[in-house]
Amino acid sequence: MTDQLLDFTRTHFVTSAPDITKLPPDAGMEIAFAGRSNSGKSSSLNALCGQNNLAKTSSTPGRTRLINLFEVAPGRCLVDLPGYGYAKVSESMKREWQKALSEYLQKRRALRGIVITMDIRHPLKDLDRMIIDWSIGANLPALILLTKCDKLGVQARREAAKEVKLQLSEFGGSFTIIPFSALRKIGIAEARAVLNNWFQTLAPDAAPAADA
Ligand SMILES: Nc1nc2c(ncn2[C@@H]2O[C@H](COP(=O)(O)OP(=O)(O)OP(=O)(O)O)[C@@H](O)[C@H]2O)c(=O)[nH]1
Numbered sequence: 001m002t003d004q005l006l007d008f009t010r011t012h013f014v015t016s017a018p019d020i021t022k023l024p025p026d027a028g029m030e031i032a033f034a035g036r037s038n039s040g041k042s043s044s045l046n047a048l049c050g051q052n053n054l055a056k057t058s059s060t061p062g063r064t065r066l067i068n069l070f071e072v073a074p075g076r077c078l079v080d081l082p083g084y085g086y087a088k089v090s091e092s093m094k095r096e097w098q099k100a101l102s103e104y105l106q107k108r109r110a111l112r113g114i115v116i117t118m119d120i121r122h123p124l125k126d127l128d129r130m131i132i133d134w135s136i137g138a139n140l141p142a143l144i145l146l147t148k149c150d151k152l153g154v155q156a157r158r159e160a161a162k163e164v165k166l167q168l169s170e171f172g173g174s175f176t177i178i179p180f181s182a183l184r185k186i187g188i189a190e191a192r193a194v195l196n197n198w199f200q201t202l203a204p205d206a207a208p209a210a211d212a
């Protein structure tokens with residue numbers, strides 16, 4: 001089990017790439033943040049790392065257009081991905097980002113786990129369900145962050161998490177679901193514990209390939 005705690009506050013930027021061919025060699029372990037555009041992927045990654053400006057965030061959906069790699073410790077990276085489901089960009093742009101996203105998810109052998117961000121007020125949209133289904137098929141553990149939970153009261157948060165858990169029980173896989181707020185720093189310790197556990201227990205060369 002976890003015998004060593006990673007210090008997420010030491011995370012630093014490695015590189016940004018428009019597609020997987022421009023990424024560093026496909027080795028080590030990567031945990032990727034995926035989710036709808038504007039759902040809070042970049043903000044959540046920053047909050048987990050205790051840094052405000054690591055990944056770029058914006059109130060305009062479609063901020064993250066590249067695959068961004070951040071190293072927590074040697075050979076252990078977090079990956080900020082472009083979002084999906086944002087209607088207001090040109091078709092050609094959308095195709096480009098979505099191609100980078102799906103190629104990363106399907107081909108990157110270093111991918112060991114996925115963090116799925118969903119706005120706690122609008123969870124489990126079609127594309128979220130698709131990616132959750134895909135993670136089960138690819139045998140990847142998934143951590144669900146119900147983001148922007150500061151927008152709800154404590155009781156409503158619990159109910160939302162319970163409802164998502166109930167709906168996900170139909171999917172079959174096992175998920176950790178955490179109400180999360182980058183703004184109010186809620187859920188950070190719980191999410192770090194999950195990522196730490198993955199980084200420690202999923203061996204770089206022992207886990208199945210994502211495209212298996
Ligand atoms: N209230 C609140 N707002 C948040 C929180 N996290 C993110 N936001 C806001 O949500 C918007 C989108 O955040 P991002 O982190 O850029 O979202 P993203 O999923 O990375 O978006 P793309 O890169 O465009 O796909 C920004 O205006 C953030 O300030 C949160 O915990 N609480």
Ligand SMILES: [Mg+2]
Pocket residue numbers: 041042043056057063064080081083
């Ligand atoms: Mg982003």
